[in-house]
Amino acid sequence: MTTFLSILMRDLRLALRQLSDATLVVLFFVLCASMFPFAVGPEPNLLARIAPGVIAVSAALASLLSLERLFLTDYEDGNLELLALSPTPLELIVLAKVVVHWCTTGLPLIAAAPLIALLYRMDAAGMPVLLAALTLATPVLSFIGAIGAALVLGARRGGVLLSLLMLPLYVPILIFTVSAIDADLAGLSARPHLLLLGALLLGVLPLAPWACSWALRQALE
Amino acid sequence: MTLFEGRDLTCHRGLRQVFTGLDFALPAGGVLLLTGPNGSGKSTLLRIMAGLLTPVAGALFWGDEKVTEDPEAHRGRVHYLGHLDAVKPVLSAAENLAFWGGLRGRPNADVAQALEHFGLGHLAKVPGRMLSAGQKRRLALARLLVSPAELWLLDEPSVGLDDASLDNLGAAIARHRSDGGRVAAATHVPLPVEDSEELTLDDFIGGPEMELAW
Numbered sequence: 391m392t393t394f395l396s397i398l399m400r401d402l403r404l405a406l407r408q409l410s411d412a413t414l415v416v417l418f419f420v421l422c423a424s425m426f427p428f429a430v431g432p433e434p435n436l437l438a439r440i441a442p443g444v445i446a447v448s449a450a451l452a453s454l455l456s457l458e459r460l461f462l463t464d465y466e467d468g469n470l471e472l473l474a475l476s477p478t479p480l481e482l483i484v485l486a487k488v489v490v491h492w493c494t495t496g497l498p499l500i501a502a503a504p505l506i507a508l509l510y511r512m513d514a515a516g517m518p519v520l521l522a523a524l525t526l527a528t529p530v531l532s533f534i535g536a537i538g539a540a541l542v543l544g545a546r547r548g549g550v551l552l553s554l555l556m557l558p559l560y561v562p563i564l565i566f567t568v569s570a571i572d573a574d575l576a577g578l579s580a581r582p583h584l585l586l587l588g589a590l591l592l593g594v595l596p597l598a599p600w601a602c603s604w605a606l607r608q609a610l611e
Numbered sequence: 612m613t614l615f616e617g618r619d620l621t622c623h624r625g626l627r628q629v630f631t632g633l634d635f636a637l638p639a640g641g642v643l644l645l646t647g648p649n650g651s652g653k654s655t656l657l658r659i660m661a662g663l664l665t666p667v668a669g670a671l672f673w674g675d676e677k678v679t680e681d682p683e684a685h686r687g688r689v690h691y692l693g694h695l696d697a698v699k700p701v702l703s704a705a706e707n708l709a710f711w712g713g714l715r716g717r718p719n720a721d722v723a724q725a726l727e728h729f730g731l732g733h734l735a736k737v738p739g740r741m742l743s744a745g746q747k748r749r750l751a752l753a754r755l756l757v758s759p760a761e762l763w764l765l766d767e768p769s770v771g772l773d774d775a776s777l778d779n780l781g782a783a784i785a786r787h788r789s790d791g792g793r794v795a796a797a798t799h800v801p802l803p804v805e806d807s808e809e810l811t812l813d814d815f816i817g818g819p820e821m822e823l824a825w
Contacts, residue, residue: 396713468695
């Protein structure tokens with residue numbers, strides 16, 4: 391437990407001292423989302439309709455952008471060897487790192503999402519469900535993405551490979567996030583979609599750290 | 612007395628056989644110096660000893676027990692110092708060291724004393740990116756002192772060290788041995804240690820290159 395906390399504190403401290411990394415992710419999210427009106431035209435009804443989809447896709451891309459560095463810096467400077475040789479299970483260490491990744495990218499994305507929704511004039515009634523869906527979806531993005539980040543460790547052009555591997559896996563998260571918001575705006579219950587997102591989160595919570603630590607040990611061989 | 616032993620170890624890197632039929636034994640208080648030309652497998656053997664690499668054949672034993680039977684216990688008794696110093700550029704020297712202590716269950720370790728031993732006391736608050744290569748190496752060595760581990764695996768610990776720091780390392784190793792600790796070190800230059808055993812890896816190079824299977 392002390393090891394878990396010391397990794398949590400160190401990664402948070404690293405993120406706070408390199409605040410530009412987290413800021414870049416949020417800026418990318420906002421910029422990416424504001425590209426769509428230029429491409430699809432400024433028709434207000436259309437924009438309000440596609441807002442949930444734009445937010446979900448932009449959040450997935452922004453999260454992907456920051457994932458490459460999740461294990462890469464520790465791998466390159468030799469800290470990963472020390473983490474792998476710690477008496478604490480590597481799964482627990484991975485869990486701490488992913489939690490910090492979510493705190494430094496997922497949380498700011500959730501905070502920035504209402505801004506995009508406003509920009510697209512999405513019905514404000516859908517805002518609580520939008521925030522609830524993102525709160526469940528962004529940790530799933532971090533956990534699934536972490537598996538990819540661990541798998542591509544040591545590969546040339548790992549970032550591109552990571553996108554190729556991860557984007558198809560992000561599809562279910564996009565579907566459930568958007569359908570939760572759409573259902574709510576259409577006057578239906580968002581509950582089943584949110585429950586499915588919750589189930590995804592509960593599924594990856596134990597699976598991702600286990601898969602990551604296996605991939606990390608392979609990368610160190 | 613428990614021996615740390617390797618029996619009949621074989622290791623391949625890619626398609627090349629690095630060594631085969633290698634045995635070693637390291638008693639408590641002992642020092643094993645790995646020597647041999649570049650590429651003879653010194654670092655590879657240290658990584659195998661640490662449990663980062665799995666040998667193709669053969670096994671490691673701690674006393675009578677196979678190391679692979681309880682890898683977590685083995686990780687608890689190993690300090691591994693690789694080629695990389697693992698110093699985070701934005702953390703200060705003391706913060707780096709405190710984290711490494713916490714990683715091994717010693718969050719309240721005596722960081723100041725470890726820094727002082729390697730002459731880094733005045734640099735405690737300096738961020739890692741401002742340290743020279745030699746200072747980073749000394750910081751990595753200070754890691755050995757913040758948390759106890761029975762087996763030190765040192766991969767060319769003397770790289771970048773000045774004479775005074777080399778003596779400090781010798782003193783740290785001597786104290787570690789008097790507490791019953793053991794050291795395996797790969798090195799090209801003589802380390803300041805007494806009555807050590809030497810293992811020359813050149814003698815274990817196996818047959819010709821393996822043939823390509825395709």
